[in-house]
Every structure is written in C-alpha cells, then in structure tokens.
Amino acid sequence: MNKMSIFSYEVTPLTMAILSNPITDGKVQAVVMEELQEYTVSTTPTKLIDTACRFYGKSLDGLQAGTKNVSNITHKAPIAIDSASGMYFFPTASPINKTCSWLSHTHIQHIQPIDKGSRTEIIFKNEQRIIINVSFGSIQNQIHRTAQFRFSLDNRMRRIQDAISIRDNNKQLDEKNM
Secondary structure: OOEEEEOOOOOOOOEEEEEEEEOOOOOEEEEEEEOOOEEEEOOOHHHHHHHHHHHOOOOHHHHHHHHHHHHOOOOOOOEEEEHHHOEEEEEOOOOOOOOOOEEEHHHEEEEEEEOOOOEEEEEEOOOOEEEEOOOHHHHHHHHHHHHHHHHHHHHHHHHHHHHHHHHHHHHHHHHHOO
C-alpha cells in the first residue's frame, strides 16, 4: 500500500491508527492508516487527534477530563472522539510525547508480543498488521482500559435513553387517558 502525502487529515470511522514517524532534526510526522489507504501528514499524531476532537465540537483536554470523570483514568486516557460512530482511540504513550501514536480500539482484532514482549504486533480486523515499539503489557493494558471506558460510557448513555423512553411512554399514556 503506497502512502500519499497530504497537508491535512480528518479522522473518520475508517481511521485505524495514527502513528508517530520520526523524520529529521527531532521532528515527527503522522502516518495515518485507514482500512484501504495510508497517508503521511506533516504534524504530530496528537495534533491530528486534537483537530479531530475540535471537528466534533470538543477538545482533547476536554475529552481526557471526561474520561477521568467516567472511569477515573488519568494517564494515557482513552478518548471517545465520536462514540456514536465508534471512534474510540487510545494513546501509546503520554500525548505530550512526540513518539505518542494513537490506535483505534474499534479496529483492533488481536495483539501479540514481539521480542519477548518489548514490542507489540497489532493485527487489525482487516488483517493489516503493524509492529510498534511499545511493550505488549502496556498495549494490553490500554486496550482493557479503553474497553472499560467504553462500557462505562455506553451504560451512562443507555440509562439516559431508558429515562427518555420511560418519559415518552408516560406522556403517550397521559395523552390516551385524556
């Protein structure tokens, strides 16, 4: 798969990973993996994630604070850019670190340790594979934390939907009894 260089990129439900790629003089660029295409963008992965958050009327800082509120996760917090479309991402390092990449929880099929667990192979649902320089244990922890966050957030949303449903049903009953 060839990589296209583009000026900007909008994260979508097709985005599987935004990887940090060191270039020259300590600078990095983002390599974006989609289901059918790869792109390079002259910015950091975290900057792309923050831009995506802003597209949806949010901010990365705000989503991280929301994650803390929902699940008490404070470090390397997973975020829901748009939960309705399954855009849950987690960082591979502290987001202030230039080497931080972001992985889509929704697209990961399986992970396996490489080099006695010092690196990790990510296998995506479309069978694409990448190897990242992050320990297997760290990635496994991030996947589990993201799953717990998703579960907690989904439960909150379900309770709200149930309350609205009950209210609407009661309103219909009241209207029938009039």
